[in-house]
Amino acid sequence: MTTGLTTITIIMIEFWEALRDPDFNFLRIALLMGVFASVAFGISGSFVVARRITYIAGAIAHAVLGGIGFALYMQQVHGWTFFDPLLGATLSALISAWLISWIQLRGSDREDSLIGVIWATGMAVGIIFLSLTPGYTDPMSYLFGNILILSARDLWLVAILDVVLLAIGVLGYSRLQAVCFDEEFARLRGVHVGFYYTLLLSMVALSVVLLVSVVGIVLVVALLTLPAAIAGRFTSTLRGMMILSSLLALAFIVGGLSFSYSSNLPAGAVIVLLAAGVYLLSLFRRSRV
């Protein structure tokens, strides 16, 4: 136990020293990114867990590769320099979210097929465009994330997205909650259910885009849902879940980054394993929800 604590202390000290090193600017950006992103994860992740739409978040995440591949292709081949991968990812995430919400609101009983189609098609489109793009693009950094290659500009975009998500989460809280809990009753109270459900999936889509840059497409679902699932064992309200899961996400990102720095292991994977480990421990506590 003592040696464990000593190791953790050493890891943290090493990490904080690296943060102060002017040559390690990327590490500071990564950390700030984690701080901003954790707020978004906490808000959207709590809705995802409460409404049980993890599989939708998964589909949106995988569709993101299509947008990234398309953006890289357009940049390289057609010289659309403004069309960077983050923009491509955002567009493809939003389009898939709107498509899913449209099908669901029409009450089609085949929504799970559509979600599967979006999931796989997004990946396929992404792989095709990546292979058409001249020069070597490593899909690994998108699939498994690379928080260490983010630029200061990415950080600004994330901060803006954060403010937007926070504003929607606070102002629309009671109506989003009502739509998640009991759609029919919300409709009877005059709430435009279609609008709020689409808004909710758009929030999930934007958070997924942020997450992809931190942990990558494949691991997104874990970081979106694990903090909220753990939080659900300690609080009985959606609001409490949001606050607690934001803090947990922050802890996992900072903890995972420092450990990956000292052990030279991929950051995304370390962050997710840390979250999964804490989740397993939390199972020993009696659930509140």
Added chain:
Amino acid sequence: MSDSVAARFCGVHFGYHRTPVLSDVHLDIPLRRISCIVGPNGGGKTTLLKLILGLVEPQSGHLEVLGCSPRKARARIGYMPQAIHIDPRFPIDVASIVLMGRLRGSLPGFFNREDRKVLDRVLEEVELGDLKRAAFAELSGGQKQRVLIARALATEPELLLLDEPTAMVDAHIEAQLLARLKELHQRMTIVLVSHDDAFVSELVDRVICVNRSVEEHPTEKVSDPGLTHLYGEKVKAVRHDHRINHHHHHHD
């Protein structure tokens, strides 16, 4: 529409795809009374409520609720759905659910002091005052049901629709609750759905039997103490062999 009718169905037909659920429904639900809808599962009881709420539209025929179209009347109706449609493990506390009854329209906003006053009042009415901050997931089935009744009451409705309030509550508690509601809200019209089609609470003024078509059946007093003991309240037997004839003397 006459002053004494809360909802009026005139020749209403409704079906899903090609399966008719309700056909040729003529029905008056009296104002400020307690009506009970009984009938077999799949007979159209819940559909009747959904028509009143405007959640489904009749394929033919006409219906009027509180003097206007169902959609317009919506804001004045309190609705308690069957609890099976609600995720029992949703992370939410009692107060947040009941406050949903205070939502008005789509514009973002927050609850005010008046809303919180109503919250406290309706929680007292269903005797859940001390469970305001309790987690919904930790409540018993009967308590969950009462939270949903409180949410319906929080809308301050003129017409209260309760879909199977007895499903998860034992009959004894339900009878008390109904008596309390009747006493507290004398101006409110109450329509409740029950899966028990043999006996209804003594407080029920009107029994509506739904099985694709709709008939009103009279009730008669039962004085069997065994039955009273079983149901925990005074009940009336439904005479399905008799029919109350409708005389649709429209007063409008």
